Every structure is written in C-alpha cells, then in structure tokens.
Amino acid sequence: MNKKEVQKRVLQNGKPLALKKFSWCEKTKTFSVKEDYLIIDFAGIGDCTFTTGGGCTFTTGWDCTFKTGGDCTFTTGWDCTFTTGWDCTFTTGGGCTFTTGWDCTFTTGGGCTFTTGGGCTFKTGGDCTFKTGGGCTFTTGGGCTWVFDWGKLQEPPLHFCGSRYYIEFSKPGFIQSGCIEKPLDWWQKNVTRCAEEHGYSLSQVREYEMYVKFLGQWMERLKLHKAKGKGEK
Numbered sequence: 001m002n003k004k005e006v007q008k009r010v011l012q013n014g015k016p017l018a019l020k021k022f023s024w025c026e027k028t029k030t031f032s033v034k035e036d037y038l039i040i041d042f043a044g045i046g047d048c049t050f051t052t053g054g055g056c057t058f059t060t061g062w063d064c065t066f067k068t069g070g071d072c073t074f075t076t077g078w079d080c081t082f083t084t085g086w087d088c089t090f091t092t093g094g095g096c097t098f099t100t101g102w103d104c105t106f107t108t109g110g111g112c113t114f115t116t117g118g119g120c121t122f123k124t125g126g127d128c129t130f131k132t133g134g135g136c137t138f139t140t141g142g143g144c145t146w147v148f149d150w151g152k153l154q155e156p157p158l159h160f161c162g163s164r165y166y167i168e169f170s171k172p173g174f175i176q177s178g179c180i181e182k183p184l185d186w187w188q189k190n191v192t193r194c195a196e197e198h199g200y201s202l203s204q205v206r207e208y209e210m211y212v213k214f215l216g217q218w219m220e221r222l223k224l225h226k227a228k229g230k231g232e233k
Helices: 003-007 184-197 202-221
Strands: 010-012 022-025 030-033 039-042 049-051 057-060 065-067 073-075 081-083 089-091 097-099 105-107 113-115 121-123 129-131 137-139 145-148 151-153 159-161 166-171 174-177 180-183
Touching: 003 022, 159 202, 166 202, 174 184, 174 202, 180 184, 184 202
Parallel strands: 030 049, 039 057, 049 065, 057 073, 065 081, 073 089, 081 097, 089 105, 097 113, 105 121, 113 129, 121 137, 129 145
Antiparallel strands: 010 039, 022 030, 145 151, 159 166, 166 174, 174 180
16 A cells, blocks of 8 residues: 555544655555544554554554554454553454553453553453453453463452452452552451441441452462462462
8 A cells, every 4th residue: 555545544533644644654564653543444454563642543454563552442353462551442363462551451362462551351262361460350261371470370360349449369468459458367357447447338348358258268279378488489
C-alpha cells in the first residue's frame, strides 16, 4: 500500500487522517503518528508496525507490532506484540506478547505472554505465561504459568473481589487487601478487628473472615503459607 491507500484506512473524527499527520514506510509496513483517538482498519493485513498515541481502535491481521498510549482497543490475529499504556482492551489470536499498564482486558488464544500491571482481566487459551500486578482475574486454559519474583505457580493466585476491597494472596506467607499487606497469621488473628475498625458491617466482617479462611487453606495446600527467606525459592 502507498501512503494515500493507508490514509483511507485511518480515520480521525470520521474523516481520513491528513497525510501530513502520519508517516508510512511502504517497505517495512510501518505506520507512525502522534495523534490520539484514531480508528485504524487494517483488517486482514498482517506484518505491520504501529506507533500511535492513546485512545485508538485497531483492527488488523497477524504478526503485527504495536507501541501505543493507553485506552486503546485491539482486534487482531495471532503472533502480535503489544507495548501499551493503561486501560486497553485486546481481542487477539494466540502466540501474542503483551507488555501493558494496569486495568487492561484480554481475550486471547493460547501460547501468549503477559507482563502487565494490576487490575487486569484475562480470558485466554492454554499455555500462557503471566507476570502481573495485583488484583487480576484469570479464566484460562490449561498449562499456564504465573511468574513472580519469588517463583512460579501453575494456577492463578487466589483472589477475591470483595464488597469493600479485593483480598488476595500476594506472596508466600502474605495476604493483601487494599493497601494492607500482612502475614497470613496476622490476618487470621486480626481480620475481625481490622474490618470493624474500618467500619465494615457485620455481614462484611463475616465475608472477609471467610476470605481469609479460604486463602489460608489455599496457601497451605500449595505450601505457600510460610514466608520465604531472602534468596529462597
């Protein structure tokens, strides 16, 4: 495609983007722009590279590379690579690699690799690798791996979206709820007092007592109930 043909596929405020606002390398199929909130339709066209601002919507083929700001929406084929900001939404094939900010939503095939912030939602196929922040939700196929500074898991870390704050396993021997991260035994002894002091209702106190109980059982099953020493795997 030449630059004028690309122009027809990139809309800004419902109109083709001005030629002077973007660059296009026909040889490498590289599209570069500083503009935000574009609609980019490369449906069925693969092996392209995109560098854009935030708030853009992409429809592309396979094996594409994206470097964008946040709040973008992607519908792509397989084997794509994404480096993005926060609050993005991805619907992709398998074999993709993601490096993103927080609060993103992923619906992908299998064999993907994710390095993200927290608060993300994942619905993926199997054989994926995740290294994420806290507060994420996972629905995956089999054979996935969750990578942490202290080691790896073959199932997602247990996480509850509570009525007040999330509460989850954060690392061996520790549970985190909101900004409070304490050892498991501290939560087992203090969850009731802590919830009452923060104005939780009786039903909410019982709710978080239940979460701590379930987290403790899960951590003991996986032998994660004790803190690991420095350098220990």
